[in-house]
Structure formats: structure tokens, C-alpha cells
Amino acid sequence: MIINNSLDEVKKRENALSIIKEIVEDSGRNSLFDLTGLSGGFIASPSEISLLETYVGPAIFEEELQEVGRQHMGGEKILPLNRTSSGILATILALVSKDSNVVHYLAQLPAHPSIPRSCKLVGANYSETDVFKEFSIPENTSLVIVTGSTMDHKVIDEDEFRQVIDMAHEKGIPVMVDDASGARLRTVVFNQPKACDLGVDIAITSTDKLMPGPRGGLMAGSEDLIDKIKIKVNQFGLEAQPPLVLAMLNGIKSFNEENLINSFSRKEDLIELLNSKFDNFKTTPTGVMITPEGLANEINLNHNLSENDLAFVFSFILLKEYGIITIPAVSMPGASATIRFDLSTNDAFNMDLNDLCKKIESSFNKLQEVVINEDKCREIVFSF
Structure with missing residues (x-):
């Protein structure tokens, strides 16, 4: 296993924040896409x-x-x-x-x-x-x-x-x-x-x-x-x-209620695109998700990773390759490892859903490539 305890989860999160910082410094905030549904903000004059x-x-x-x-x-x-x-x-x-x-x-x-x-x-x-x-x-x-x-x-x-x-x-x-x-x-x-x-x-x-x-x-x-x-x-x-x-x-x-309502309708477009490539994505009220169990079912190779480990590695590939922030990469210890792509966030409003689907598919293909190499997966999560 890659993530064995709460300390591992803390170290994982610290690495994710370092990656986010590097992306912002190198390419600007517009290169990040926070799809956690937890993006928050600080509005003040x-x-x-x-x-x-x-x-x-x-x-x-x-x-x-x-x-x-x-x-x-x-x-x-x-x-x-x-x-x-x-x-x-x-x-x-x-x-x-x-x-x-x-x-x-x-x-x-x-x-x-x-x-x-x-x-x-x-x-x-x-x-x-x-x-x-x-x-x-x-x-x-x-x-x-x-x-x-x-x-x-x-x-x-x-x-x-x-x-x-x-x-x-x-x-x-x-x-x-x-x-x-x-x-x-x-x-x-x-x-x-x-x-x-x-x-x-x-x-x-x-x-x-x-x-x-x-x-x-x-x-x-x-x-x-x-x-x-x-x-x-x-x-x-x-x-x-x-x-x-x-x-x-x-x-x-x-707070704008219309943002939630709009995401409720856009999720149907995204799930239709993903269902043409995958079997285990599901809708949420404001987007789509794949559970650790669902992700494991998509993998067609033998490996030694836990279901949660797969979700953590997948989330880091999404972050490193495409600047897509999902909860497993940045979550606190004990949080769900389900990967959600929330369409109610500011970063999601102007995203092209076809492009998002391609990035998810590309990241999954990368996961397939590395999943048999536990050391490589550990490097992805912790940047050793």
C-alpha cells in the first residue's frame, strides 16, 4: 500500500499543495482547474x-x-x-x-x-x-x-x-x-x-x-x-x-443558486461522454464521480495497490498532467477517496466538457501504465 495511515495522508496533501504552488508560479492560476466543489474563496473589498x-x-x-x-x-x-x-x-x-x-x-x-x-x-x-x-x-x-x-x-x-x-x-x-x-x-x-x-x-x-x-x-x-x-x-x-x-x-x-442548477444539467452531458469510454462513472447532483471501487474495476492489470491508493495516484496524475484538482489529492486524513468532478465550481463554468473527458481518459491511461510499478506510483503521490 502507498497510503497506510493519517501521516501518509498529511504528506500526500503537502505534496499536492506544493504541486499546485509550482503550477501557479510557472503557468498562472488559470492553469489550475479546481473541480473539488470545495474551492471556496475570500471575497473582500x-x-x-x-x-x-x-x-x-x-x-x-x-x-x-x-x-x-x-x-x-x-x-x-x-x-x-x-x-x-x-x-x-x-x-x-x-x-x-x-x-x-x-x-x-x-x-x-x-x-x-x-x-x-x-x-x-x-x-x-x-x-x-x-x-x-x-x-x-x-x-x-x-x-x-x-x-x-x-x-x-x-x-x-x-x-x-x-x-x-x-x-x-x-x-x-x-x-x-x-x-x-x-x-x-x-x-x-x-x-x-x-x-x-x-x-x-x-x-x-x-x-x-x-x-x-x-x-x-x-x-x-x-x-x-x-x-x-x-x-x-x-x-x-x-x-x-x-x-x-x-x-x-x-x-x-x-452565493448563486443558478450555478448549482446549471451544473445539474451539464453533468448529463459529461456522463454521456465518459460512459462511451468507461463503465463505472456515476453522476452526483452537481457533476460526476468514480469511487475507488469503481476505479479498481476499470483497471485490467494485476497490481498490489489498494482501491484507495488507485484513487490517490489517479488524482495526482490529473493534477500533475492537467492541473485538475480533485479531493483525494488535497483532502484531510479520513476523507473519502472518491474522485468527483464538480461542475458547480468557478473553474468548471467555462470548461469544454469534451476536453475534460479527454483529459480524464488520458490520465486513466497513464494510471494503467504505472499501476504495476508500486515504486513509481509512490513517487507520483509523494514526489520522492
């Missing part, structure tokens, strides 16, 4: 940047973020955080006691790793399922979690979503929704209500997913729970600093 002082920034921008955030997320109160994972951790620290149960329902396993890791940190018993008939809430449960849209953009069924909320509230248990991309994907593409409008107690989204905001977390929910969680956020330094608050504010203001 010079006059706004001049106000980004430690105390002046929050005083100026957090009040407006409350208003704009409630429009985007619903709920009574908004809490900006430095990461979505930070908000999940703070919620579990605030609401979950040792030896209590945390149960999680999502459309497709696995959950984001920050959830079980946070539960382990407080000594809670954690369980997750993607089979609705198997979902239950045992005694001594302190928190119910729902994922609105998984890491691979599998969206929860709205009826099941509502039933989980009702089951929890019948027992007086709060519900938190990990709505990282779902706050936009569910609502815009699948026409579902905002999580808070469905009655959940806490919802959190990632402000760089499917919108032009920074890598940060935005939480919404009932005022009393937000205040309780905010105590933990401040105790452990998990709050969003002034630059993030400003970028979140402007990212939400600049």
Missing part, C-alpha cells in the same frame, strides 16, 4: 480588509452575519467557526456526556470522521447506520445526528429526515444536522426545506462547499443551544476569526 482587527472585525461584521446567516440557514442564532469539524466537536463537548449514546442516520456510510472522533474524545457510545429500518434511539441517548448530504453527495430522503427528527423529539433529545454541503445541495437542487425549518435543533454547514466562501463552519439553531455550544467554542479557540467572518458574510451574499 480593501475597505473591509482594513477593518479586520481582532476586536473591530467582529464588531463590524458579526451582526450582519447573523442576519445573512439566518436567511441562508434558518434558526434563531448563528455561530461562525473555524471549521465545520470544530462545530461538531464543540456540540458534542457541550451536549454529550460520558457513557451516553450518540446515534447517527445518514443516506450512505461512512459519516465524516470528525463525528465518531469527537464522540470518542468524550467517551460516548457512537453508532451510525444508513438503513432506515435499522435506525433506533436507545435509552440514555444524548444526541441524534443526521447528515443532510454525505461526503459523496448522497442526499437524505426528506421523509426519513422528518421521521428521525420526530423520533428524537418524542424522547426530548436534540438533533444536530451535519449539512456541510447539504445546506445548499438539499435546498437548491432537491428542493428540501432548510434543516432548521424542518425542526432540527442545530445545523452546521461548510462555507466553502458549493459556495464562494472560506473554509469554515457556520452553525444555526436554537438560541439556548447555540449559547451553550458557544461556551465550548470560546474555551477551546474554535471560533472563526475576523477574516473568516467577513469572508463567510460575503460568500453567502455572493
Whole structure:
């Protein structure tokens, strides 16, 4: 195997960032094509940047973020955080006691790793399922979690979503929704209500997913729970600093629903092109993807790489050869190794889909050439 542990994933990511830097310095930003759906951004005017002082920034921008955030997320109160994972951790620290149960329902396993890791940190018993008939809430449960849209953009069924909320509230248990991309994907593409409008107690989204905001977390929910969680956020330094608050504010203001809707239609053109060459690409709500298992099924040579290793090597070939950024190359430890080509990103808007298909095919052919040489694959991923 090439990637054996979290440290390998960190080193892999560091190499990807070095490659990105080299491409920008040699050929300019226009030579990169971020198709992760996580490209984010930092929208700010010079006059706004001049106000980004430690105390002046929050005083100026957090009040407006409350208003704009409630429009985007619903709920009574908004809490900006430095990461979505930070908000999940703070919620579990605030609401979950040792030896209590945390149960999680999502459309497709696995959950984001920050959830079980946070539960382990407080000594809670954690369980997750993607089979609705198997979902239950045992005694001594302190928190119910729902994922609105998984890491691979599998969206929860709205009826099941509502039933989980009702089951929890019948027992007086709060519900938190990990709505990282779902706050936009569910609502815009699948026409579902905002999580808070469905009655959940806490919802959190990632402000760089499917919108032009920074890598940060935005939480919404009932005022009393937000205040309780905010105590933990401040105790452990998990709050969003002034630059993030400003970028979140402007990212939400600049969010364009039409971009998601357009990508929903363009994906059909891309999948038709890819299906003429491959058997295992699938559509996502905003593009196409191939899972590590699907990629392995496309390979017709014997090799010693794991399915995830294949995805990592493929993602680095795409990056090095064509400047195409996909999640496996730049992801944090524990993230899904599924390769997504998200068409909702700024870089994707003007891409010729025939050209993109050719680059994907060429990169796959390169993968086929190197897959039998584990040392060469390791060199591609780590640049040894």
C-alpha cells in the first residue's frame, strides 16, 4: 500500500499543495482547474480588509452575519467557526456526556470522521447506520445526528429526515444536522426545506462547499443551544476569526443558486461522454464521480495497490498532467477517496466538457501504465 495511515495522508496533501504552488508560479492560476466543489474563496473589498482587527472585525461584521446567516440557514442564532469539524466537536463537548449514546442516520456510510472522533474524545457510545429500518434511539441517548448530504453527495430522503427528527423529539433529545454541503445541495437542487425549518435543533454547514466562501463552519439553531455550544467554542479557540467572518458574510451574499442548477444539467452531458469510454462513472447532483471501487474495476492489470491508493495516484496524475484538482489529492486524513468532478465550481463554468473527458481518459491511461510499478506510483503521490 502507498497510503497506510493519517501521516501518509498529511504528506500526500503537502505534496499536492506544493504541486499546485509550482503550477501557479510557472503557468498562472488559470492553469489550475479546481473541480473539488470545495474551492471556496475570500471575497473582500480593501475597505473591509482594513477593518479586520481582532476586536473591530467582529464588531463590524458579526451582526450582519447573523442576519445573512439566518436567511441562508434558518434558526434563531448563528455561530461562525473555524471549521465545520470544530462545530461538531464543540456540540458534542457541550451536549454529550460520558457513557451516553450518540446515534447517527445518514443516506450512505461512512459519516465524516470528525463525528465518531469527537464522540470518542468524550467517551460516548457512537453508532451510525444508513438503513432506515435499522435506525433506533436507545435509552440514555444524548444526541441524534443526521447528515443532510454525505461526503459523496448522497442526499437524505426528506421523509426519513422528518421521521428521525420526530423520533428524537418524542424522547426530548436534540438533533444536530451535519449539512456541510447539504445546506445548499438539499435546498437548491432537491428542493428540501432548510434543516432548521424542518425542526432540527442545530445545523452546521461548510462555507466553502458549493459556495464562494472560506473554509469554515457556520452553525444555526436554537438560541439556548447555540449559547451553550458557544461556551465550548470560546474555551477551546474554535471560533472563526475576523477574516473568516467577513469572508463567510460575503460568500453567502455572493452565493448563486443558478450555478448549482446549471451544473445539474451539464453533468448529463459529461456522463454521456465518459460512459462511451468507461463503465463505472456515476453522476452526483452537481457533476460526476468514480469511487475507488469503481476505479479498481476499470483497471485490467494485476497490481498490489489498494482501491484507495488507485484513487490517490489517479488524482495526482490529473493534477500533475492537467492541473485538475480533485479531493483525494488535497483532502484531510479520513476523507473519502472518491474522485468527483464538480461542475458547480468557478473553474468548471467555462470548461469544454469534451476536453475534460479527454483529459480524464488520458490520465486513466497513464494510471494503467504505472499501476504495476508500486515504486513509481509512490513517487507520483509523494514526489520522492
